[in-house]
Amino acid sequence: MKRLSSLLKISVSALLVFFSLTASGSNLYRPSAGAGEAGMGYVCVMKNGFWNSFHNQASLAFNRSLSIGFNYENRFNISDLGTRSAGITIPAGSSSIGLLYSNFGNTDFKRERTGLACGIKLSDKISAGVQVDYLSEKTSEEYSNNRSVTYETGILVTPSERLSVGIHLFNPIPNSIRKTYLPTTLRIGAGTTLSKSLFTGIEAEISTGSKLIFRTGFEYEAAKRFWLRSGFSSENSSFSFGLGYLAKIVQIDIGFLTHEKLGVTSSISLIFKIH
Amino acid sequence: MLLILYSFSSFSQETNLSEVIMNVAEELAADEADPEGVATYIERLQELADDPVKVNTSNVDDISRLFFLSDFQVKALADYSKSSGQIISIYELANIPGFDKKTAELLIPFITINDKINIKSDAVRWRSTLITNFSIKPGIEDSTSLGSPWKILTKYKFTSGSLSGGLTSEKDPGEKFFYSSPPQTDFLSAHITYNGRGTLKKLILGDYSARFGQGTTINTGIRTALSLTAPGYMSARNEIKPYTSTDENNFFRGAAAEFSFKNLGLSLFYSKNYLDATLGSSSGSSEDFIKNFHKTGIHNTYSLVQKKDAVSEIAMGMNLSYNFRKIRFGLTWSDNKFSLPVQPETVTTNNVFAFQGDRNTLYSIYYNSLIRRILLYGELSTNELNRYAFVQGLSFRPSDRLAVNLLYRNYDAAYMSFHGRGPGNNSVTGNEKGILGNFTFEAAKHLFISAGFDRYYFPWLKYRCSSPSQGTKQEVRAKFIPSEKLAIEATYSYKASMVDIIEPIGIPKLNKIITKRIKCSLRYFLHEDLTLGTRIDYKVVDPSGSKGMLLLQDLIYRLKPFPVTVWFRFCIFNTDNWDSRLYTYENDLLYSFNIPALSGKGSRSYFMAKWDVADFAEIRIKYGITSLFEDGFTQNNKDEIKVQFKIRF
Numbered sequence: 001m002k003r004l005s006s007l008l009k010i011s012v013s014a015l016l017v018f019f020s021l022t023a024s025g026s027n028l029y030r031p032s033a034g035a036g037e038a039g040m041g042y043v044c045v046m047k048n049g050f051w052n053s054f055h056n057q058a059s060l061a062f063n064r065s066l067s068i069g070f071n072y073e074n075r076f077n078i079s080d081l082g083t084r085s086a087g088i089t090i091p092a093g094s095s096s097i098g099l100l101y102s103n104f105g106n107t108d109f110k111r112e113r114t115g116l117a118c119g120i121k122l123s124d125k126i127s128a129g130v131q132v133d134y135l136s137e138k139t140s141e142e143y144s145n146n147r148s149v150t151y152e153t154g155i156l157v158t159p160s161e162r163l164s165v166g167i168h169l170f171n172p173i174p175n176s177i178r179k180t181y182l183p184t185t186l187r188i189g190a191g192t193t194l195s196k197s198l199f200t201g202i203e204a205e206i207s208t209g210s211k212l213i214f215r216t217g218f219e220y221e222a223a224k225r226f227w228l229r230s231g232f233s234s235e236n237s238s239f240s241f242g243l244g245y246l247a248k249i250v251q252i253d254i255g256f257l258t259h260e261k262l263g264v265t266s267s268i269s270l271i272f273k274i275h
Numbered sequence: 276m277l278l279i280l281y282s283f284s285s286f287s288q289e290t291n292l293s294e295v296i297m298n299v300a301e302e303l304a305a306d307e308a309d310p311e312g313v314a315t316y317i318e319r320l321q322e323l324a325d326d327p328v329k330v331n332t333s334n335v336d337d338i339s340r341l342f343f344l345s346d347f348q349v350k351a352l353a354d355y356s357k358s359s360g361q362i363i364s365i366y367e368l369a370n371i372p373g374f375d376k377k378t379a380e381l382l383i384p385f386i387t388i389n390d391k392i393n394i395k396s397d398a399v400r401w402r403s404t405l406i407t408n409f410s411i412k413p414g415i416e417d418s419t420s421l422g423s424p425w426k427i428l429t430k431y432k433f434t435s436g437s438l439s440g441g442l443t444s445e446k447d448p449g450e451k452f453f454y455s456s457p458p459q460t461d462f463l464s465a466h467i468t469y470n471g472r473g474t475l476k477k478l479i480l481g482d483y484s485a486r487f488g489q490g491t492t493i494n495t496g497i498r499t500a501l502s503l504t505a506p507g508y509m510s511a512r513n514e515i516k517p518y519t520s521t522d523e524n525n526f527f528r529g530a531a532a533e534f535s536f537k538n539l540g541l542s543l544f545y546s547k548n549y550l551d552a553t554l555g556s557s558s559g560s561s562e563d564f565i566k567n568f569h570k571t572g573i574h575n576t577y578s579l580v581q582k583k584d585a586v587s588e589i590a591m592g593m594n595l596s597y598n599f600r601k602i603r604f605g606l607t608w609s610d611n612k613f614s615l616p617v618q619p620e621t622v623t624t625n626n627v628f629a630f631q632g633d634r635n636t637l638y639s640i641y642y643n644s645l646i647r648r649i650l651l652y653g654e655l656s657t658n659e660l661n662r663y664a665f666v667q668g669l670s671f672r673p674s675d676r677l678a679v680n681l682l683y684r685n686y687d688a689a690y691m692s693f694h695g696r697g698p699g700n701n702s703v704t705g706n707e708k709g710i711l712g713n714f715t716f717e718a719a720k721h722l723f724i725s726a727g728f729d730r731y732y733f734p735w736l737k738y739r740c741s742s743p744s745q746g747t748k749q750e751v752r753a754k755f756i757p758s759e760k761l762a763i764e765a766t767y768s769y770k771a772s773m774v775d776i777i778e779p780i781g782i783p784k785l786n787k788i789i790t791k792r793i794k795c796s797l798r799y800f801l802h803e804d805l806t807l808g809t810r811i812d813y814k815v816v817d818p819s820g821s822k823g824m825l826l827l828q829d830l831i832y833r834l835k836p837f838p839v840t841v842w843f844r845f846c847i848f849n850t851d852n853w854d855s856r857l858y859t860y861e862n863d864l865l866y867s868f869n870i871p872a873l874s875g876k877g878s879r880s881y882f883m884a885k886w887d888v889a890d891f892a893e894i895r896i897k898y899g900i901t902s903l904f905e906d907g908f909t910q911n912n913k914d915e916i917k918v919q920f921k922i923r924f
Binding site for chain 1: 760799801802805807809811813824825826828845846847848849876877878880902904910
C-alpha cells in the first residue's frame with residue numbers, strides 16, 4: 001500500500017511539473033504573478049505596472065507608490081495546481097525596491113520563489129532593474145529537494161511617450177557553476193499606446209531547451225478606471241482575456257488563459273496602493 | 276544639425292561596420308563551397324574601415340576601393356566630389372544620383388569627409404600601425420598538438436608618401452611558435468608597395484593578390500556576385516593589391532607591377548610560392564606526384580607539418596587593357612607550373628575531368644562597357660585543352676531608385692584555374708552554368724526592397740553528388756529606415772540543393788534539400804552612446820522538417836566618462852540538428868572574426884570591451900561562452916578569450 005502511495009506521489013509530482021510548465025511560458029520558474037498580465041497573455045516585459053515590476057524589474061522605477069499585491073492563479077481548475085503570490089513595492093529616492101514571494105503546488109510537490117528587486121531610472125528614456133531570486137523545489141519523501149540562487153535583469157526603454165521597449169534576461173549564469181539546472185530565458189518586447197485608452201504590445205521569448213514563443217496582447221480602458229484585456233500566445237495557440245477595475249486605492253484584476261487541450265487557467269489579483 | 280550628424284556617425288561607425296559585414300558574412304560562412312571566402316571578405320572590409328577612402332580628395336581609383344559599390348556609383352561619387360567641392364555630411368551622399376539613404380549608411384565606416392585639413396602633412400609623414408591578437412579556447416586541449424593552444428596574430432603596416440609596407444605573422448592554435456632555421460612563425464607574409472601617379476602606377480615586392488576581368492583566370496580576392504541581394508557586389512575591377520590576409524595558400528609571392536600609358540593599362544606579375552599538399556608515390560620509393568592540395572593552413576600535428584610547403588609553384592601573368600571612349604577591352608595571360616605533377620590517386624567517374632599535369636596556362640579576353648544607364652561586361656577564358664569559362668553580365672539602372680542586374684556563367688567541367696574565382700556556387704570555377712538576377716528598389720521614402728535569384732546546374736558529378744545536379748537560391752530583403760536612429764530589416768531566403776542518398780549498391784540517388792529562413796533584425800541608436808539590436812531567426816529544412824530558431828539581444832554602450840566602449844550579446848537558440856544550424860556574426864577584434872554555427876539547444880553570449888588608452892593606443896578584450904545542453908539537463912560550456920593591442924606611431 002505504501003508502495004502504491006509512493007507511485008501515486010511520483011505521478012502526481014510529474015504531472016505538477018508538466019502542468020506548471022504549460023500556460024505560463026516555457027520557463028517553469030517564471031512568475032505567474034498578476035491577473036492583469038495573464039489577461040493580456042503575459043505581454044508585459046515592456047509595460048509598467050505592479051506585477052510587471054517582477055517580470056521586468058526595470059519597470060519598478062515607475063512604481064512611485066507604496067503598494068501591496070496578492071494574486072491567486074489556478075490552472076485548469078485543479079486545486080493542486082494553484083500558485084499563491086504576494087508582493088510589495090517601495091519607492092526609495094529615484095529608485096524603487098520590490099519583494100515577491102510565490103508558491104506553487106501541494107504538500108507532495110512545492111515550488112517556492114522569493115525575490116528581492118530594485119529598479120532605477122538611469123535617464124528620461126532608460127531604466128534598468130535587477131532581482132535576486134531564491135528558488136526552492138520540495139518533493140515528498142525520499143526524492144531530492146532543490147534549492148538555487150540566481151538573478152534576473154532587465155531594461156526598459158521609452159524612445160517616445162507612445163513607445164516602449166523591454167528586454168529581460170532570467171538566470172544568465174552558466175549552469176555549470178551550480179548543481180541545480182535552471183533554464184535561461186530571454187524576453188524582448190515592444191509596446192505602443194495607439195490612443196489614450198488603448199495599449200498594444202508584442203513580445204518574443206525563448207528559454208534554453210525550448211522553442212521560441214511569440215505573444216501579442218492589448219489593454220483597453222473601456223470606461224474610467226475599467227480595463228478590458230486580451231492576448232494571444234503562439235505556445236499552445238493560447239488565447240487570453242481579462243478585466244480590471246480600480247476602486248480608490250484597490251485594483252482588482254481577473255484573467256483567463258486558455259489551453260487548447262487542458263482547459264482554462266484563471267487568476268485573480270488585488271493591489272493596494274497605500275501611499 | 277551637422278554637428279549632431281558628425282558625432283552620431285563617429286559612434287555608429289563600428290556598429291554600421293558590423294552590420295555591413297553581418298549581412299553578407301553569415302551567408303558566406305554557411306557556404307561550404309568557399310570556406311575561405313568569409314575570412315577574405317571580412318578582412319577586406321576591416322582593412323577598408325581601418326584606412327577609409329577620403330572622398331573629398333580621392334580620384335576614381337581611390338573610390339574604387341569601395342568594392343561593394345557599382346561602377347555607376349563610383350563614377351557618380353567621383354563626379355559629385357569634383358563638381359560640388361567639399362562634401363560636408365555623410366548624409367549628403369544620399370542625394371547623389373544612384374545613391375540613397377541605405378547606401379549612405381553603408382558607406383559610413385569606410386569613408387572620411389573631413390580629410391582636407393591634414394592632407395599635406397599626412398602625405399609625407401611615416402605612419403605605422405601595429406596590431407597583436409592573442410586568443411585561446413581554454414576548454415579545448417589536444418594532446419596530439421605540437422604547440423601551445425594560443426592563436427597569435429601580428430600585423431604591422433606603414434605608409435610614407437608613395438611608399439607603404441606590411442608584415443603579417445600568424446600562429447594557429449596547436450602550432451609551434453617557431454619553425455625551422457632561421458626561426459620563423461608558421462605563417463609569415465610581407466610586402467613593400469610603391470604607388471605612383473605617372474606611368475608606373477603600382478609596384479609590389481613581396482606578397483600580393485591580383486584580380487583581372489571577371490576573375491575566371493586570376494582572382495585571389497573576393498568573388499563577384501557573392502551576395503544575392505547586395506547588387507553592388509556584381510562589379511569586378513582589375514587590381515593588384517598588397518596581400519595582408521592570413522589564408523596561407525591563395526596569394527602570390529614575388530613581384531607585380533601596374534603601368535599606365537594614356538588609355539593603355541599593363542599589369543605584370545611573377546610569383547614563386549610554396550603550397551601545402553599531400554604527395555603520393557607511383558614507384559613506391561620517392562614521392563613524385565600531388566594527390567591533393569591542403570588548404571586549411573593548420574599545421575598542428577606531425578602529419579600536417581609534413582604537408583606544409585610540400586610543393587613549389589611558379590606563377591606568372593600579364594594583363595593588358597585598353598580604354599576606348601565607352602568600352603574597355605582586356606586580355607589576360609597566366610601560367611602556373613608546379614614542381615610535381617597533379618594526379619588523382621585513382622581515376623573515377625567523379626574526377627575524370629579533374630586537372631592533371633604540372634602546368635596550367637590560361638588566356639582570357641574581357642570587356643566592360645558603360646553606356647548611359649547600362650553596364651555590359653563579359654569574359655571568355657580558355658585553357659590549352661580548349662575548355663572554356665564564359666561570363667556575361669548586365670547592370671541596368673532605369674531610374675535612380677531602381678538597379679537591376681543579370682549575370683550568366685558557363686564553366687566547362689574540364690576548365691580549371693588554380694588562382695581564379697569567377698561568380699558561382701561551386702568550390703572551383705568549373706563544372707557549372709547558371710543565371711543570376713537581382714534588383715534593388717527604393718520602394719518608398721524610407722523603404723528599400725531588394726530581391727535576387729540564382730538558378731544553377733552542375734553538368735558533371737561533384738562532391739556528394741553522383742549525378743549531374745542543380746540548385747536554386749532566392750532571397751527577398753526589405754529594409755525600413757524611418758530615421759537615422761532606427762533600422763528594421765527582414766530577409767526571407769530559400770535554397771534548394773542536391774546531395775546523394777547513401778545506398779548500399781548502385782549509383783546513389785539525389786535528394787533535394789530545401790532550406791527556408793526568415794531573419795528579422797532591429798537596430799536602434801537610442802542616443803549617441805547607446806545602441807540596441809534585436810534579432811529573430813527561424814529556419815526550416817525539408818524533407819527532414821528540422822527546425823532552428825534563435826532570439827538575440829545586443830547592447831553597445833560607450834561609457835561617457837571613460838574612453839571605453841562595451842559590447843554585450845545574449846542569444847538563446849534551439850535547433851533540431853546540425854542541418855538547421857544558424858549562423859550569427861559577432862563583433863570581434865580587428866582582423867579576427869567569429870561567426871559561430873549555433874546548433875543544438877543552448878545559449879551563446881559574449882562581452883567585449885574596447886579601451887582607447889590614448890590617441891595612439893587601443894586595447895580590446897573579448898570573452899565569449901557557448902552553453903549546450905547535451906541531454907536537456909547536462910550543460911557543456913565552450914568559452915574563448917581574446918585580447919588585442921593596437922598601436923599607431
